[in-house]
Amino acid sequence: MPAKISCVSYFLPTGTLTNEDLTRDFPEWSVDKIAKKTGINTRHIAAADEFASDLAVGAGAALFDEHAIDRASVDYLIVCTQSPDYFLPTTACVVQDRLGLDTRVGAIDVNLGCSGYIYSLGLAKGLIESGQADRVMIITADTYSKFINADNKSVRTIFGDGASATLVSSDGVPASLQAITYGTDGSGARHLMVPHGGLRTGAVGHDAALRGDQTSNGYDLFMDGPEIFNFTIRVVPSSVDRILDKAGLAKGDIDLFVFHQANSFMLEHLRKKLEIDENRFFVSMETTGNTVSSSIPIALAEAVRQGALRDGMRVLLLGFGVGLSWGGLILEW
Known part of the structure; x- marks a missing residue:
């Protein structure tokens, strides 16, 4: 089954x-x-x-x-x-x-x-x-x-x-899972990491996490925002194409796009680059923020609650970020 x-x-x-x-x-x-x-x-x-x-x-x-x-x-x-x-x-x-x-x-x-x-x-x-x-x-x-x-x-x-x-x-x-694709680029691991707290601590090159008047608690999250943005703009469009090709579908066959809810600036840039209509691109982070691994499922639950996701709709999900890692799929709701 x-x-x-x-x-x-x-x-x-x-x-x-x-x-x-x-x-x-x-x-x-x-x-x-x-x-x-x-x-x-x-x-x-x-x-x-x-x-x-x-x-x-x-x-x-x-x-x-x-x-x-x-x-x-x-x-x-x-x-x-x-x-x-x-x-x-x-x-x-x-x-x-x-x-x-x-x-x-x-x-x-x-x-x-x-x-x-x-x-x-x-x-x-x-x-x-x-x-x-x-x-x-x-x-x-x-x-x-x-x-x-x-x-x-x-x-x-x-x-x-x-x-x-x-x-x-x-x-x-209701929802079947199709055309799952993955991607990994560990060369970018340093761009989003917690360099302290594990067994290998004090990773070289992350003093920038403490720039200015910040005092480290030993577990500070470091994010190179421009590098993460550039990575996202590079991999997301090609990932969407790869998922659609694997499923034998066109962009117009997708009823709703639900991406990792990173931030509105990034999502709006991606939406325009991919030429997706606003009514087919679901965003839900106003009251939750970027919840990392939970951002897509929270958005799905909210899309159902708000009536944006209904039975019979075809949805493309795509997650991307820390790792650097990405993955996507199509589901039939």
């Missing part, structure tokens, strides 16, 4: 960081300027004692409750996170226990960011269509705020914390 997306839910921490909050810290940036540049008004921020597994459990519980999913029916768990609770054990093992899933389930972590949802869907499809599993739960959960230097406005204005849960199954539910 082909693998299909059954349903999607998401969970956001209650703490928030608004543009008004940021303006108090960075008076040279007005509320309107931040909103215009990023497309974001509010970001949800995990509490000091709130971590990826907590958000993951919240998203999983939301999926079970909102869609009347029987926990016992899940036979594999994938947790996609780049901010795990621990080096070991695997966060998926912690989440399996806290969600009350059967001990017969498989449970693994996927350490990918902006492309992680696509890679996780590909893994779920392989597990189901090879007969290893029937119902796979994918949970994305990231708390990038814990990596962000409070004085670094370029990343603090963009990233928010959040989690999503998706059930992928083979039991005749």
